[in-house]
Amino acid sequence: MQPIGRKRWSIAEGYIPSQSSFSDRALVSHETACILNAGDQDAHVSITLFFADREPVVYRVTVSARRTLHLRFNDLKDPETVPRDTDFSSVFESDVPIIVQHTRLDSRRAEVALMSTTAYADA
Amino acid sequence: MQPIGRKRWSIAEGYIPSQSSFSDRALVSHETACILNAGDQDAHVSITLFFADREPVVYRVTVSARRTLHLRFNDLKDPETVPRDTDFSSVFESDVPIIVQHTRLDSRRAEVALMSTTAYADA
Amino acid sequence: MQPIGRKRWSIAEGYIPSQSSFSDRALVSHETACILNAGDQDAHVSITLFFADREPVVYRVTVSARRTLHLRFNDLKDPETVPRDTDFSSVFESDVPIIVQHTRLDSRRAEVALMSTTAYADA
Amino acid sequence: MQPIGRKRWSIAEGYIPSQSSFSDRALVSHETACILNAGDQDAHVSITLFFADREPVVYRVTVSARRTLHLRFNDLKDPETVPRDTDFSSVFESDVPIIVQHTRLDSRRAEVALMSTTAYADA
Numbered sequence: 001m002q003p004i005g006r007k008r009w010s011i012a013e014g015y016i017p018s019q020s021s022f023s024d025r026a027l028v029s030h031e032t033a034c035i036l037n038a039g040d041q042d043a044h045v046s047i048t049l050f051f052a053d054r055e056p057v058v059y060r061v062t063v064s065a066r067r068t069l070h071l072r073f074n075d076l077k078d079p080e081t082v083p084r085d086t087d088f089s090s091v092f093e094s095d096v097p098i099i100v101q102h103t104r105l106d107s108r109r110a111e112v113a114l115m116s117t118t119a120y121a122d123a
Numbered sequence: 124m125q126p127i128g129r130k131r132w133s134i135a136e137g138y139i140p141s142q143s144s145f146s147d148r149a150l151v152s153h154e155t156a157c158i159l160n161a162g163d164q165d166a167h168v169s170i171t172l173f174f175a176d177r178e179p180v181v182y183r184v185t186v187s188a189r190r191t192l193h194l195r196f197n198d199l200k201d202p203e204t205v206p207r208d209t210d211f212s213s214v215f216e217s218d219v220p221i222i223v224q225h226t227r228l229d230s231r232r233a234e235v236a237l238m239s240t241t242a243y244a245d246a
Numbered sequence: 247m248q249p250i251g252r253k254r255w256s257i258a259e260g261y262i263p264s265q266s267s268f269s270d271r272a273l274v275s276h277e278t279a280c281i282l283n284a285g286d287q288d289a290h291v292s293i294t295l296f297f298a299d300r301e302p303v304v305y306r307v308t309v310s311a312r313r314t315l316h317l318r319f320n321d322l323k324d325p326e327t328v329p330r331d332t333d334f335s336s337v338f339e340s341d342v343p344i345i346v347q348h349t350r351l352d353s354r355r356a357e358v359a360l361m362s363t364t365a366y367a368d369a
Numbered sequence: 370m371q372p373i374g375r376k377r378w379s380i381a382e383g384y385i386p387s388q389s390s391f392s393d394r395a396l397v398s399h400e401t402a403c404i405l406n407a408g409d410q411d412a413h414v415s416i417t418l419f420f421a422d423r424e425p426v427v428y429r430v431t432v433s434a435r436r437t438l439h440l441r442f443n444d445l446k447d448p449e450t451v452p453r454d455t456d457f458s459s460v461f462e463s464d465v466p467i468i469v470q471h472t473r474l475d476s477r478r479a480e481v482a483l484m485s486t487t488a489y490a491d492a
Contacts, residue, residue, distance in 0.1 A: 001171065004131055004214060004245050008373055012403040012437065012470035013485055017395075026140075026208070027231070034135040036173055036212035048370065050405055050437045068135065068173045068212035085395070089405035089437035089468070091373060099212070099243050101135035106483055108396070111357055114229055115485035116136055116238040120468050122373050124294065127254055127337060127368050149263075149331070150354070157258040159296055159335035191258065191296045191335035222335070222366050224258035234480060237352055239259055239361035247417065250377055250460060250491050272386075272454070273477070280381040282419055282458035314381065314419045314458035345458070345489050347381035360475055362382055362484035 004038050005097030008122035011090045014049070016074055018084035019108045029107050031073045033090065033119070036099040037063040043094045049073075049082065050089045063098065092119070127161050128220035131245035134213045137172070139197055141207035142231045152230050154196045156213065156242070159222040160186040166217045172196075172205065173212045186221065215242070250284050251343035254368035257336045260295070262320055264330035265354045275353050277319045279336065279365070282345040283309040289340045295319075295328065296335045309344065338365070373407050374466030377491035380459045383418070385443055387453035388477045398476050400442045402459065402488070405468040406432040412463045418442075418451065419458045432467065461488070 017029040037043040043063040048056045059076050063069045073082050073090075082088065092100050100119040105112060140152040160166040166186040173179045182199050186192045196205050196213075205211065215223050223242040228235060263275040283289040289309040294302045305322050309315045319328050319336075328334065338346050346365040351358060386398040406412040412432040417425045428445050432438045442451050442459075451457065461469050469488040474481060 001214065002131075004133060005243070008371075010373060010405060010407070010468045012405040012468045012487075013401075013439070013472050014403075014437075015439070032136075034137075034210075034212060036133060036135040036214075038133070038171070038173060038212075038214055048407070050407060050435060052437055052439070056435055066173060066179055068137070068175055068210060070136070070138070070175070070210040087403075087437060087439040089403060089407075091370065091405075091407055099133045099135045101240065101243075102485070103136050103238065104483065104485070106481060109480045111232045111234040111480040112229060112236045113359075113481045113483040114227065114236040114238040115361075115472065115483040116225070116227070117240045117363060117470065117486045118135075118243045120374070120470075120487045120490065121243065124337065125254075127256060128366070155259075157260075157333075157335060159256060159258040159337075161256070161294070161296060161335075161337050189296060189302055191260075191298055191333060193259070193261070193298070193333040222256045222258045224363065224366075226259050226361065234355045234357040235352060235359045236482075237350065237359040237361040238484075239348070239350070240363045240486060241258075241366045244366065247460065248377075250379060251489070278382075280383075280456075280458060282379060282381040282460075284379070284417070284419060284425075284458075284460055312419060312425055314383075314421055314456060316382070316384070316421070316456040345379045345381045347486065347489075349382050349484065357478045357480040358475060358482045360473065360482040360484040362471070362473070363486045364381075364489045367489065 003097050005099040006121040007094050009092040009100040009119040011102040011119045014088035016084050017108045021107045021110045032103045033071045034101040035063050035069045040065050043096045043098050045094045048091045052087050126220050128222040129244040130217050132215040132223040132242045134225040134242045137211035139207050140231045144230045144233045155226045156194045157224040158186050158192045163188050164219050166219045166221050168217045171214045175210050249343050251345040252367040253340050255338040255346040255365040257348040257365045260334035262330050263354045267353045267356045278349045279317045280347040281309050281315045286311050287342050289342045289344050291340045294337045298333050372466050374468040375490040376463050378461040378469040378488040380471040380488045383457035385453050386477045390476045390479045401472045402440045403470040404432050404438045409434050410465050412465045412467050414463045417460045421456050
């Protein structure tokens, strides 16, 4: 497949609710970046998290060639876990073109709420 | 109408819940790609589905001239059904300009949750 | 204000549920196109609705200079009302730059579901 | 980090419900613009709110270098509070590149509804 995507993306919204009405992994409140690498080379992606009142923190993930990674911010652990109930934003920088979409499943209440958007693709 | 749209699109999010609180087709959990072909020639669209841990699978659909197709990933059957409760992403490649929007209706719980976004339009 | 926006937009998703759990206008199921005209000249906008199995239908609205119009597809009446429980897509063509965002409030069930996305802005 | 973002953005949707099922700040109905300034200079942002039937109103906020601001329209007070149950749109103009995403949490009913989209980024 001909290359598709961009190398730099951003999700300005970010917030992981600490509460959930369910313990099942599928329905625990989570904030996700879905990352597609449709190309034939692995994508090395750095994810910089920005906060309201402290310096950014950088994470690194690899998305294999021709694979998708639905990455939960909840699961990031190195260099530190992402604080709950805290506003953040993120910037993705990849060495090959990728596509990024943002989703939150929110189960603070007994019913599930969802939101999603294609991330901002930088020129 | 003057041509409108792009030939290559991507939806990085993809997930069909296996559960639904309703059996009515309108309210069964579903993941949809709304495809508009506003032009005067039929659109031949290949849809490549990418997964977390196996090779991509290609589907083909036709969207008639001046028509919309709200395609449920749930309904794709050839060459195989789309697995439920499984992360995927998709890339759309058309021979004429189209517009693609992504929607999920999620009725795993007794109430309905919705999300939608214009897909990523490649340059 | 310096001109902002584009002249051609599209929302590939479109569906007005016939059912609502509420009779209050704010909470009746509705599908909306929010149209901002930030400029100093009135915007004359034609809206073409596309369907799955019949020819498109054209509507016309005016958005005054420096005003926003949150247009419910439910309220379109001329040349005909928009059928309920029916898939459609829309294309917006304006004589001056505008910005279009799509929203659905869905109250088929007792709780409210929402979705929204910036529409596709054609180059 | 290399500059990322745009200087002019718009959110065509805007509506703050006056009702909420909860008094807790996190779950009060709110309309938010998440603004990321990933650069090394403070961003001075003017936000122009447009209405259906009166002239626009301008607000000003600063987003510090390498910080995110999840700005609730509910909290804007100067020159005036944003009216509830009223349609509006917004345009963001910054002196340095920023990224803007729109979110509404709606708790008019006992359960929470969410929607989000990357704002329109002007060329």
